[in-house]
Amino acid sequence: MDITIDIEDSAPLFAQLVEQIKEAVLKDKISPGAPLPSIRQLANDLRLNSKTVAKAYRLLERDSVIQTRGYRGTFIHPDAKINCTVDLGEWVIAKLSDAISELRDGGVTDSEIRIAFGNLMNKRTI
Amino acid sequence: MDITIDIEDSAPLFAQLVEQIKEAVLKDKISPGAPLPSIRQLANDLRLNSKTVAKAYRLLERDSVIQTRGYRGTFIHPDAKINCTVDLGEWVIAKLSDAISELRDGGVTDSEIRIAFGNLMNKRTI
DNA sequence: TTTTGTACCATTACACCACACGGTACAAGT
DNA sequence: ACTTGTACCGTGTGGTGTAATGGTACAAAA
Incomplete structure (x- = not known):
């Protein structure tokens, strides 16, 4: 080692x-x-x-x-x-990327996505 | 007004x-x-x-x-x-919440999710 | 000419988070 | 006694994003 x-x-x-x-x-x-x-x-x-x-x-x-x-x-x-x-990171990126793309296509601001994301990550109970 | x-x-x-x-x-x-x-x-x-x-x-x-x-x-x-x-925020939260829950259930750390999210949001070309 | 929305340059203050560090404590095994 | 992994309390630094501010400039209409 x-x-x-x-x-x-x-x-x-x-x-x-x-x-x-x-x-x-x-x-x-x-x-x-x-x-x-x-x-x-x-x-x-x-x-x-x-x-x-x-x-x-x-x-x-x-x-x-x-x-x-x-x-x-x-x-x-x-x-x-x-x-x-097995790269866990790739599956994470793929999953998130899908969601983000969909939101962006829907006209949601990057800033708004960040805000929503931040709120969700702070609430332990999803 | x-x-x-x-x-x-x-x-x-x-x-x-x-x-x-x-x-x-x-x-x-x-x-x-x-x-x-x-x-x-x-x-x-x-x-x-x-x-x-x-x-x-x-x-x-x-x-x-x-x-x-x-x-x-x-x-x-x-x-x-x-x-x-029409509350755009609700649909955003729903979409993101789904993705995050799935990742968490897969054993991915909140920290890792944040990192991946941050990287994705910085790359204009998704 | 003035006003319209919009686009670009920039700075400041604030808050959050990842990272790394330190100390202390625990139950269960050698 | 000593070590094991683990959990809790905490501190400090650096990076980054938001929010709000300022200035300057543009084309098109009134």
């Missing part, structure tokens, strides 16, 4: 982590079932805040790339390689 | 204008075809910037509540009363 963090990079630190771990899985540098460094450990090695590493791990687990087994540590998910290629 | 602008109100000035003009139409205080003050004139009377009034007029015309006939001035739209009740 050779992870490099570039503070100068415009990409967020947690995103760099996610990206590099996914890459390591895809290039067979880590095999499924293998243990990952603990959050605090990795944060210490990379001189990052533990919250930053925790955020990366949380996202990776949501994508089923890693598996956190509570007090036993974190491991590479059995189906990690498959789930790495 | 008695329009009152409250600077202390949290509602944007242009929104107050839109609201009050729509209200005047609904309450038959102005009839279809009647002329409205010019942008500069109204801005002067209310001590607002002409751009602020222009923005309100632009929105009202998009909703077909008023009609701008170029150099002849601005008038109340023939179907103003009907178009006043």
Whole structure:
């Protein structure tokens, strides 16, 4: 596991982590079932805040790339390689893009779309 | 036409204008075809910037509540009363709400939705 | 000439959010 | 005791969008 963090990079630190771990899985540098460094450990090695590493791990687990087994540590998910290629971002963009295009075609101002969006995102109960 | 602008109100000035003009139409205080003050004139009377009034007029015309006939001035739209009740906002909220709910159910973070949304809104070519 | 709506340049203030950071605390396992 | 992931409180910075302001300019009609 050779992870490099570039503070100068415009990409967020947690995103760099996610990206590099996914890459390591895809290039067979880590095999499924293998243990990952603990959050605090990795944060210490990379001189990052533990919250930053925790955020990366949380996202990776949501994508089923890693598996956190509570007090036993974190491991590479059995189906990690498959789930790495599934890009959640594209489906998000597609869904939103459709809605936005439809609204714009209906004559709705970008500003109005932003306002409505902001209101919706603040209400937890949709 | 008695329009009152409250600077202390949290509602944007242009929104107050839109609201009050729509209200005047609904309450038959102005009839279809009647002329409205010019942008500069109204801005002067209310001590607002002409751009602020222009923005309100632009929105009202998009909703077909008023009609701008170029150099002849601005008038109340023939179907103003009907178009006043049509709330564009509700259809916007419904459309967006659907998309957001779907994404959230798919495990997408609110933060990620916001990022994707922001990126889409900045790219003119969708 | 003056007025009409409109378009472009710009600045200011304000608010929200993402990101990263710090500290503290917890239950459950080694 | 120590570590695990996780959750809560918080702070600060930078980016970005809205809202409102100002100035200048245009073509077309009165």
